[in-house]
Amino acid sequence: MESWPFAVRPLTASLGAELSGLRLDADMDEALFRAVYRAFLRFQVLLFPPQDLAPERQVALARRFGEVQVHVMNQYHADGYPELYRLSNLDENGRPSGRHPDKGTLAWHTDGSWQRVTGQATIIYGEVMPEQGGETHFCDMYGAYERLDEAWKRRIAGLRAVHNLDFSRKRRHGEDPLTEAQRRARPPVDHPVVRTHPDTGRKCLYLGDHAETIVGMPYEEGRLLIEELNALAVHADLTYEHRWRARELLIWDNRCVMHRATPYDAATQARVIRRATVLGEVPA
Numbered sequence: 001m002e003s004w005p006f007a008v009r010p011l012t013a014s015l016g017a018e019l020s021g022l023r024l025d026a027d028m029d030e031a032l033f034r035a036v037y038r039a040f041l042r043f044q045v046l047l048f049p050p051q052d053l054a055p056e057r058q059v060a061l062a063r064r065f066g067e068v069q070v071h072v073m074n075q076y077h078a079d080g081y082p083e084l085y086r087l088s089n090l091d092e093n094g095r096p097s098g099r100h101p102d103k104g105t106l107a108w109h110t111d112g113s114w115q116r117v118t119g120q121a122t123i124i125y126g127e128v129m130p131e132q133g134g135e136t137h138f139c140d141m142y143g144a145y146e147r148l149d150e151a152w153k154r155r156i157a158g159l160r161a162v163h164n165l166d167f168s169r170k171r172r173h174g175e176d177p178l179t180e181a182q183r184r185a186r187p188p189v190d191h192p193v194v195r196t197h198p199d200t201g202r203k204c205l206y207l208g209d210h211a212e213t214i215v216g217m218p219y220e221e222g223r224l225l226i227e228e229l230n231a232l233a234v235h236a237d238l239t240y241e242h243r244w245r246a247r248e249l250l251i252w253d254n255r256c257v258m259h260r261a262t263p264y265d266a267a268t269q270a271r272v273i274r275r276a277t278v279l280g281e282v283p284a
């Protein structure tokens with residue numbers, strides 16, 4: 001049994017744990033943060049029970065994990081903090097607008113896979129949560145790799161996938177497309193289909209909705225392979241489905257999980273989240 005300086009309640013048999021007895025609005029000493037990071041590596045998804053968390057405290061916590069990303073789509077910056085990205089369906093009068101702020105989040109993906117240096121932790125604070133829908137689901141990409149048969153593992157060994165934010169946005173909705181300058185700042189990049197987690201040394205699948213095609217393969221063949229693997233990656237018993245309460249905080253490891261949001265009625269229900277994404281490394 002591992003021991004922890006806080007209460008740990010696993011959320012499923014495979015991934016996710018709730019950590020309680022921690023105050024996120026206070027500075028953690030190095031030993032405590034190392035234990036949180038160890039839990040992050042062990043459980044892949046961490047949940048913290050409802051508590052107040054000011055934007056600057058969320059940024060400070062994110063900085064403990066590493067360099068915090070300033071998102072290319074600057075229309076989302078929250079509260080004057082370029083490190084925070086607010087997704088809200090409220091209009092200027094604070095009422096549900098009927099418009100979903102980012103339909104791209106509804107498909108399984110991993111944050112920042114469209115960059116050379118990809119996302120490490122994503123840290124979301126739920127300000128307002130709908131009564132129905134608007135959940136966040138996670139699937140374990142270590143398990144996704146381990147459950148592939150040997151023929152699949154041989155077939156994908158050494159392959160690289162092209163990840164492209166412009167592709168995934170256009171394909172899913174075509175709303176709020178990247179500007180020409182944003183597109184130029186974020187050209188497509190390629191990453192290994194099977195990556196090795198830099199901290200745990202374990203192999204995992206690394207694809208998701210930003211993956212467009214496979215390097216060195218005809219475009220349509222690569223598309224089909226990615227769609228097939230994205231579907232094979234999700235197993236009911238390796239998935240955690242989070243139903244939010246307001247003021248919870250979730251932290252997950254983009255290197256070894258995919259996530260998606262579920263739909264909600266954006267015309268009648270309010271949903272507002274604040275997100276920070278910590279940059280990781282170039283996948284290997």
Ligand SMILES: [Fe+2]
Binds near residue numbers: 105109110111
């Ligand atoms: Fe995401």
